[in-house]
Amino acid sequence: MTYNTSHPLVLTSCRSDLADDRASRKLQDFYLYYDRWYGKNGNLPREKYIFPIDKEELARLDILHKFFFVVRKNNLFSASLDVEQPLRVLDLGTGTGIWAIELSEKYPHMHVQGLDFNMIQPKMHLKPGYGYMEQVEIDWAPQCDDDSLPTDSALSQWASKLLDAMDQYGRPMRVNPEKTRQQLALAGFVDISETVIRACYNPWPEDATEKEAARWFNMGLSSGLTALSCAPMVRMLGMSKEEVEGLCDRVDKEICMRSYHAYCRIYRLALAELTILALFLVITLPGPRVSSSKST
Template sequence: MGNTGNEKEPVIPVSNIEVDSGMYYQVGDDDEDQSSGNSQSECVSLTSSITDYPFEHGRRYHKYAEGQYFLPNDETEQDRLDMHHHIFLKLLYGKLTLAPLDQYPPRRVLDVGCGTGIWALDMAELYPEAEIVGIDLSPIQPNLVLPNCRFEIDDAELEWTYPPNHFDFIHSRMLSSSIRDWVHYMGQIYKHLTPGGHVEIIEHALELGCDDNSYPADCPLSIYMITWKKALDIMGLANMPVKAKEYLEGAGFIDITEEIRHMPVGPWPKDPHLKEIGHWALVNTETSFEAYGLALFTRVLGMSAESARELCLGAQRDCGNRHIHVYLSNFFYLARKPYDINVDHPGGM
């Protein structure tokens, strides 16, 4: 699980990641540099209708708010989400959050879009005196949990039913593919945070970074990213994270900070810490491209499942190419609700 991260972190530059020139890794056929793909709101009660999941092209999706969210919720996706949590722990050197919670331990914490619940469960263990609540569209979280942790089925885009000024800390990670109205969403967070409470918004860039011109503009990975962003634009989901600070300011938050941490895709960096992150990120791509792209490409762009899967596989193979050095930038935004609340502020709802 995570820790409070008392160890001192080394300073990692946010760009110009040095490539390990002596690095060689075999992920597939050497001639093609391919990886094989075979590595390892109204809160509603749980009813049979919630778990009567629809299936598309062999993947299982959410029943609640059906069709609005394009990532799957099956066991393959749950494994990917848990691995991604592991990657975030590596990015943060074992910490669960960058929020300054040590001085004033939270009493109530909300994890929005909790997925498998792994972050919330780690928080419940780290802060046993706090009440940890995780919400998601599907009940894919464990049934046996710590007594200070619970999970609810809810749509974060609906009106929240919690009391105002209720949570000391709200955690929102990787929701750019599900939140359409960020102004309303930030207003909800503001309304339900206690005065002085913190919010952490974590989102990733919509383009891959590359510092050494090793990322061809016409490769399948580049085509995938262009196609993916086009579909997001059509759905109105391509406005994060570039406007996160603007949304936080508009909601009334103060002490807003932004930090960028890169996730290399592949063990190509020279730095050992980034190399390890890159290894896990590469393994994660074995299912991530299909998770993000399959339903989006077929539903929004009208692609056939065969064409969509071919593009996903081509992108994943490019990530396994030792000559392509790309990384994904992750944006960590922290903000605080002021103590002197202006009830007439539009962020206060």
């Protein structure tokens, strides 16, 4: 079994020093500084993927992998499958490849393939009527059941600005579970089931599993706030780098306050009654898209 453990795409972090000019040169300097965002690393078209792909982002995706592993109660997937069979597994949007790697290490008899933006698209696909799909989407709008989170919180402002910016960019991050189910049904998928996971921003819950998951979610979000926010808010909302970083700093402080019993919803859609596994993870938390494939 072989796989490439290196990350071919490495881009400059948003936290690097940029020009302080807030006039007409602001965006020009931004674009010049991030010259490598525009297709010079691998085959990824940067105009279609606005978020950074750097070592910090790769680490953040691995942290979020741990978060999802915990909320699945230490399972790599939620479907009821005969794992003794030589299943065929497709991880589309494989990111760092950590999920595909761990799955193939745990089940070496399975055929696991990871695909991502920076990979030549395969010429083969599953025969219609076969496969299993599991779709995971994060709704970034913060929720709070006891009103402990102020209505004018930095977290609420951040989520609103991020969603608005991505709407303007043409890559909306808003989650509409009902519409998603309808689209999946129209595409021919059957036996669609939905599970809503509560992703708490810090370990305020009493439940041990939720508490551990919250620690990982907090770490992943805290380390990725600027990466998530910098390009969308500067390019689409006209904010300065300093304004974005100031907002992210305030959000970072709030998500670490246990007195704020806030969380966001994660929707898991499973499509069952299929004979060959094709596990498809689509996470709307933007992150690096680095190809990873494995063979035995």
